[in-house]
Amino acid sequence: MTRAAALKRPTLHDVAREAGVSLITASRALSNPGVLSEKTLERVLQAVQDTGYIPNLLAGGLKSQRSMTIAGLVPIISVPQFLPTIRTLTETLDAAGYQLFLGQSGYDYSREERLIDTMLARRPDGIVVAGLVRSEQARDRLRRLGVPVVETWDLSDRPIDVVVGFSHLKVGSAVAGYFLSKGWDRVGIATGDDQRAMQRLEGFLAAFGRDVPTVKVPAPSNLAVGRRALAELLQKDPDIQAIYCSSDGFAQGVLVEAAHRGLRVPEDLAVCGFGDADFAAHLLPSLTTVHVDGAEIGRRAAQLMLDRCKGIAIEHPIVDLGFRIVERESTGKRTLPTN
Amino acid sequence: MTRAAALKRPTLHDVAREAGVSLITASRALSNPGVLSEKTLERVLQAVQDTGYIPNLLAGGLKSQRSMTIAGLVPIISVPQFLPTIRTLTETLDAAGYQLFLGQSGYDYSREERLIDTMLARRPDGIVVAGLVRSEQARDRLRRLGVPVVETWDLSDRPIDVVVGFSHLKVGSAVAGYFLSKGWDRVGIATGDDQRAMQRLEGFLAAFGRDVPTVKVPAPSNLAVGRRALAELLQKDPDIQAIYCSSDGFAQGVLVEAAHRGLRVPEDLAVCGFGDADFAAHLLPSLTTVHVDGAEIGRRAAQLMLDRCKGIAIEHPIVDLGFRIVERESTGKRTLPTN
DNA sequence: CTGTTAGCGCGTTCAT
DNA sequence: ATGAACGCGCTAACAG
Numbered sequence: 189m190t191r192a193a194a195l196k197r198p199t200l201h202d203v204a205r206e207a208g209v210s211l212i213t214a215s216r217a218l219s220n221p222g223v224l225s226e227k228t229l230e231r232v233l234q235a236v237q238d239t240g241y242i243p244n245l246l247a248g249g250l251k252s253q254r255s256m257t258i259a260g261l262v263p264i265i266s267v268p269q270f271l272p273t274i275r276t277l278t279e280t281l282d283a284a285g286y287q288l289f290l291g292q293s294g295y296d297y298s299r300e301e302r303l304i305d306t307m308l309a310r311r312p313d314g315i316v317v318a319g320l321v322r323s324e325q326a327r328d329r330l331r332r333l334g335v336p337v338v339e340t341w342d343l344s345d346r347p348i349d350v351v352v353g354f355s356h357l358k359v360g361s362a363v364a365g366y367f368l369s370k371g372w373d374r375v376g377i378a379t380g381d382d383q384r385a386m387q388r389l390e391g392f393l394a395a396f397g398r399d400v401p402t403v404k405v406p407a408p409s410n411l412a413v414g415r416r417a418l419a420e421l422l423q424k425d426p427d428i429q430a431i432y433c434s435s436d437g438f439a440q441g442v443l444v445e446a447a448h449r450g451l452r453v454p455e456d457l458a459v460c461g462f463g464d465a466d467f468a469a470h471l472l473p474s475l476t477t478v479h480v481d482g483a484e485i486g487r488r489a490a491q492l493m494l495d496r497c498k499g500i501a502i503e504h505p506i507v508d509l510g511f512r513i514v515e516r517e518s519t520g521k522r523t524l525p526t527n
Numbered sequence: 528m529t530r531a532a533a534l535k536r537p538t539l540h541d542v543a544r545e546a547g548v549s550l551i552t553a554s555r556a557l558s559n560p561g562v563l564s565e566k567t568l569e570r571v572l573q574a575v576q577d578t579g580y581i582p583n584l585l586a587g588g589l590k591s592q593r594s595m596t597i598a599g600l601v602p603i604i605s606v607p608q609f610l611p612t613i614r615t616l617t618e619t620l621d622a623a624g625y626q627l628f629l630g631q632s633g634y635d636y637s638r639e640e641r642l643i644d645t646m647l648a649r650r651p652d653g654i655v656v657a658g659l660v661r662s663e664q665a666r667d668r669l670r671r672l673g674v675p676v677v678e679t680w681d682l683s684d685r686p687i688d689v690v691v692g693f694s695h696l697k698v699g700s701a702v703a704g705y706f707l708s709k710g711w712d713r714v715g716i717a718t719g720d721d722q723r724a725m726q727r728l729e730g731f732l733a734a735f736g737r738d739v740p741t742v743k744v745p746a747p748s749n750l751a752v753g754r755r756a757l758a759e760l761l762q763k764d765p766d767i768q769a770i771y772c773s774s775d776g777f778a779q780g781v782l783v784e785a786a787h788r789g790l791r792v793p794e795d796l797a798v799c800g801f802g803d804a805d806f807a808a809h810l811l812p813s814l815t816t817v818h819v820d821g822a823e824i825g826r827r828a829a830q831l832m833l834d835r836c837k838g839i840a841i842e843h844p845i846v847d848l849g850f851r852i853v854e855r856e857s858t859g860k861r862t863l864p865t866n
Numbered sequence: 867c868t869g870t871t872a873g874c875g876c877g878t879t880c881a882t
Numbered sequence: 883a884t885g886a887a888c889g890c891g892c893t894a895a896c897a898g
Contacts, residue, residue, distance in 0.1 A: 199874095199875055200875070200876065201876095209885090210884070210886080211875095211876080211877095211885085211886095212877080212878095212886085215876065216883095224884085225883065225884090228883085242647050243648045243875095243876090244648065244650060244874090244876070245649050245650070246589050246650050246874090246875080247589055247875035248876050249876090250585055250586055250589055250877090250891065250892090251875085251876055251877040251889075252878080255585060257649075264614065266613070268607075275603065275631075282631075287628055288628070289628040289629075290617065290628075290629065291621070292614075292617060305581060309581055309583065309584045310596075310626060311585050410805055411805065411806035411809050411810075412805060412809045415809055444810060444811045447811050466749055466750070466751065467750040467776070467779070469751070470754055470780065471783060472786050472787050538890095539891065540891080540892095548868080549868070550891095550892080550893095551869065551892095552869075554893060555893095558893080562867070562868090563868085564867060567867085567868080582891095582892090583891055584892095585890095586890070586893090587892050587893065588874090588892090589874045589875065589891080589892070590874045590893040591892080
């Protein structure tokens with residue numbers, strides 16, 4: 189039944205016959221309508237309607253060597269952090285006729301190389317990565333193949349091809365600087381163990397000037413582990429004044445656990461997150477965090493990829509979109525009542 | 528450069544030549560290794576290594592009429608609700624060699640028909656939908672084409688093909704029953720305006736027996752709009768006792784706003800969410816909600832789709848995975864201290 | 867167990 | 883402005 193129906197699907201050949209033109213004329217009516225006379229064009233389009241023709245991009249792509257697909261590599265699809273990026277990436281590519289397909293490399297990166305090969309088998313016209321490709325072998329391979337690659341959510345002097353993001357090292361040192369400016373001495377860190385969070389940690393410690401109590405959890409972090417993380421940090425230092433968390437969900441867990449323990453935020457404990465998730469501004473107290481424009485990363489990544497696919501030269505292959513610390517109540521910012 | 532490198536990519540032909548076998552033998556070494564002699568198999572695999580061959584699934588799919596891809600239709604990719612489903616769907620399909628590609632229909636459903644046609648042009652072996660396909664025309668078209676379709680997160684007597692989910696009508700009446708059992712009379716509803724939330728609303732009102740103050744917001748709802756929704760509901764009824772929210776993020780906003788206004792939960796105001804998001808159990812107070820196993824929906828949907836693709840008959844095309852109300856502190860459940 | 871033949875549906879190249 | 887021939891890279895169907 190399925191098979192039978194599939195075999196019945198009209199091809200461009202059927203359309204051409206129905207319209208009384210040659211195959212190629214029918215083809216042009218869809219891909220390059222400008223060159224046809226109005227009458228033939230109209231006849232073909234009518235035939236498309238009548239036959240219920242749906243183009244076969246697989247066949248077209250085989251010949252033209254352009255699949256009109258882009259592969260996307262993410263650690264895990266459900267990481268909230270990357271969602272706005274995936275959304276705008278999908279939308280921008282879609283508007284240009286490209287389809288994004290996603291693959292999960294997992295946070296241990298062991299699957300990275302195999303995954304890339306699996307995806308390459310579908311002949312994507314390009315690859316967008318959340319983060320940097322870590323395997324040197326995979327980087328070499330991609331460079332050698334000449335596939336357009338846009339790495340995101342990070343920065344590198346030596347991207348495979350193009351990179352659009354920001355410096356996690358700088359984020360870390362900016363937060364440390366902020367904490368220092370507040371005069372906080374006894375601080376702690378609750379962080380996921382992924383590469384980018386580790387870089388922020390490194391930047392923080394370098395700028396802070398000394399080691400601080402740290403709880404490291406397997407990425408991705410969330411509210412539940414945030415609660416446990418605060419418990420652990422308080423064991424390490426009961427008089428801790430401020431905590432930097434590697435995600436807003438993580439930070440929210442710290443807020444909840446603080447409330448549970450009767451700690452006032454920010455008086456007893458200040459909290460800073462990362463990412464500026466949609467809820468951060470609306471928590472009680474509102475959450476100080478590092479704002480990153482994930483949606484813009486997706487848009488820029490898509491645009492760069494589209495340029496790359498069109499063969500347009502890319503002037504600046506390293507795009508730093510920056511970040512900013514958004515100060516809110518959880519680190520002591522006074523605000524007017526909302527609403 | 529890209530183009531040149533792309534043209535240099537080894538084909539199965541190159542592998543066959545390198546191994547000194549025919550094209551089809553090389554093909555079988557990859558797709559059906561069992562039928563070859565060990566020696567030839569080894570020779571071919573060696574040649575694959577030497578040449579750096581990456582199969583071309585586009586070409587293979589053209590001939591075999593199986594693209595090994597599944598199309599996924601979601602309202603918006605970043606809706607938290609569907610994330611576990613998308614994750615397990617991706618994983619289960621991936622394990623079977625299938626690639627999921629996602630398309631966003633948007634909550635207004637106007638793009639639904641066009642999107643389906645766009646996706647069909649890539650010749651997916653099947654389509655998984657988050658929710659039901661609403662357009663009757665699209666339903667007819669899909670049925671006629673004989674494409675395997677798995678609708679999810681809902682139930683229907685008359686699915687296009689297969690459906691795996693639960694009854695939103697029953698969810699609504701179950702929550703209403705729960706509220707009634709608590710003796711709450713002055714209740715309110717904060718809900719998104721998507722089809723499924725509307726059905727839960729309908730079920731609630733039917734079981735509750737009369738109309739109640741309701742705030743309807745455009746889907747998807749989140750924490751920020753939850754805060755505003757509570758403000759609105761309190762205007763409609765300052766003495767409201769309990770609120771049912773159409774998502775946990777929405778409910779969290781209600782909790783936050785309640786705290787902001789000095790309302791004690793559950794003493795002054797009881798709150799029930801929907802979805803049992805990962806944070807629901809860890810909020811303060813923990814959130815009573817309707818548990819739905821989104822990950823299992825994804826797994827089952829994938830399995831049913833794989834069966835369908837293999838031509839295995841599906842005995843029960845309507846799979847009800849049910850739901851359950853998880854009572855927590857936000858509606859008065861006493862709990863032992865956590866940790 | 868291995869090979870030959872014949873396309874899958876479409877776009878490119880050249881001709882008219 | 884339109885068409886004929888060819889092949890993209892691979893696999894199904896049949897031979898041997």
